Amino acid sequence: MILIDAVTKRYPDGTTAVDRLTLEIPDGSITVLVGPSGCGKTTTLRMINRMIEPTEGRITLDGADIREQPVNSLRRTMGYVIQHAGLFPHRTIVENIATVPRLLGWDRREARTRALELMERVGLDRSLAKRYPYQLSGGQQQRVGVARALAADPPVMLMDEPFSAVDPIVRKGLQDELIRIQGELGKTIVFVTHDIDEAIKIGDMVAVLREGGKLAQYAPPAELLSAPADGFVEDFLGLDRGIRRLSFFTAAGLELNTVPIVAVDSTAEQLAARTVPQTPYLLVTDTEGRPLGWADAKQRAAGSEALIPFGHSFTAGRDSLRAALDSAVLSPTGWAVAVDENGRAVGVAAQETIAAAIRTAHLEQQATGSASGVADAAPVDA
Numbered sequence: 001m002i003l004i005d006a007v008t009k010r011y012p013d014g015t016t017a018v019d020r021l022t023l024e025i026p027d028g029s030i031t032v033l034v035g036p037s038g039c040g041k042t043t044t045l046r047m048i049n050r051m052i053e054p055t056e057g058r059i060t061l062d063g064a065d066i067r068e069q070p071v072n073s074l075r076r077t078m079g080y081v082i083q084h085a086g087l088f089p090h091r092t093i094v095e096n097i098a099t100v101p102r103l104l105g106w107d108r109r110e111a112r113t114r115a116l117e118l119m120e121r122v123g124l125d126r127s128l129a130k131r132y133p134y135q136l137s138g139g140q141q142q143r144v145g146v147a148r149a150l151a152a153d154p155p156v157m158l159m160d161e162p163f164s165a166v167d168p169i170v171r172k173g174l175q176d177e178l179i180r181i182q183g184e185l186g187k188t189i190v191f192v193t194h195d196i197d198e199a200i201k202i203g204d205m206v207a208v209l210r211e212g213g214k215l216a217q218y219a220p221p222a223e224l225l226s227a228p229a230d231g232f233v234e235d236f237l238g239l240d241r242g243i244r245r246l247s248f249f250t251a252a253g254l255e256l257n258t259v260p261i262v263a264v265d266s267t268a269e270q271l272a273a274r275t276v277p278q279t280p281y282l283l284v285t286d287t288e289g290r291p292l293g294w295a296d297a298k299q300r301a302a303g304s305e306a307l308i309p310f311g312h313s314f315t316a317g318r319d320s321l322r323a324a325l326d327s328a329v330l331s332p333t334g335w336a337v338a339v340d341e342n343g344r345a346v347g348v349a350a351q352e353t354i355a356a357a358i359r360t361a362h363l364e365q366q367a368t369g370s371a372s373g374v375a376d377a378a379p380v381d382a
């Protein structure tokens with residue numbers, strides 16, 4: 001565990017960048033420092049690897065004051081990833097990743113093998129190994145940055161806005177990869193961002209800092225969303241925190257209605273059997289069961305082949321109530337379409353059914369007695 005213990009950092013010009021900050025950073029999980037510009041996130045991160053020394057307080061790693069060990073050996077236990085990756089421009093990708101193992105005295109072949117393995121782990125094709133950083137996209141460069149930080153297998157990774165300079169789609173991919181890598185390798189990751197959505201998505205614990213380097217709240221993301229400590233945290237979270245919180249509730253138990261599902265080649269009798277007052281719309285699927293669109297039940301029975309686009313589906317058993325609600329809200333019929341892992345329709349759920357499931361989830365959460373009830377939960381979907 002990393003313990004930041006009543007740490008203050010005042011710069012020589014009198015700026016208090018971090019003010020009596022105390023944080024327990026658990027092992028093997030992702031802790032995010034988030035807050036507006038200038039609230040002391042980078043200063044805090046850099047105090048952990050002693051790029052900056054605190055003015056007051058102390059930081060311990062597994063109980064030992066980090067000042068007790070030489071800076072170089074401390075930093076070898078801490079990978080460091082920054083915005084724009086900070087790669088060496090005149091070294092190839094494989095050489096960049098192998099930098100720290102080579103410094104540690106690994107022989108060239110061993111370091112290269114390790115670098116190639118890591119390229120795969122971070123989702124980079126080995127064919128890129130001999131390129132130079134300028135020959136990669138921004139997202140690929142960030143992956144190299146992550147691979148380089150992982151190269152000597154440090155137990156701790158410090159990441160300072162590593163994904164801020166890439167577009168939203170690449171960024172989402174990088175976040176997903178980081179969550180996957182963390183799950184596989186169990187690193188202790190301290191991650192700085194100013195993006196609260198990123199913090200909620202990837203953080204097991206989130207520290208919200210306010211200007212002047214003061215801690216506003218330190219909690220799991222679900223708890224931040226359900227019980228922001230004050231107006232500052234509430235404002236920082238944004239208006240739709242209720243909807244975002246639904247990401248932490250699974251749609252697995254949602255009651256699905258299969259009555260309105262019909263195959264595109266259904267006979268008139270089969271259609272007639274489905275055309276009951278409760279199902280003014282039918283979900284028409286292809287012959288494999290994949291949804292094609294909605295049809296007005298009466299018109300279809302009368303021979304019309306017209307289909308209304310169904311928007312997007314959610315995956316039953318995997319996605320969250322947020323995904324199910326979004327699907328229902330976007331659906332022209334007000335019914336969300338549930339599919340299985342193979343994209344085959346397994347049922348539909350009305351907005352009212354989803355609303356009832358949300359109420360049940362809230363009640364169950366209250367019954368657990370904790371402030372959030374889902375404090376240890378990870379978002380069910382992104």
Ligand SMILES: Nc1ncnc2c1ncn2[C@@H]1O[C@H](COP(=O)(O)OP(=O)(O)OP(=O)(O)O)[C@@H](O)[C@H]1O
Nearest residue numbers: 011013015017036037038039040041042043044194
């Ligand atoms: N070397 C320095 N000398 C004086 N003040 C500094 C120095 N470095 C940072 N600061 C100030 O300390 C405060 C915290 O800076 P820090 O970089 O830690 O914030 P941050 O939350 O990481 O900001 P951002 O999100 O903009 O990167 C800011 O007011 C900043 O101007």
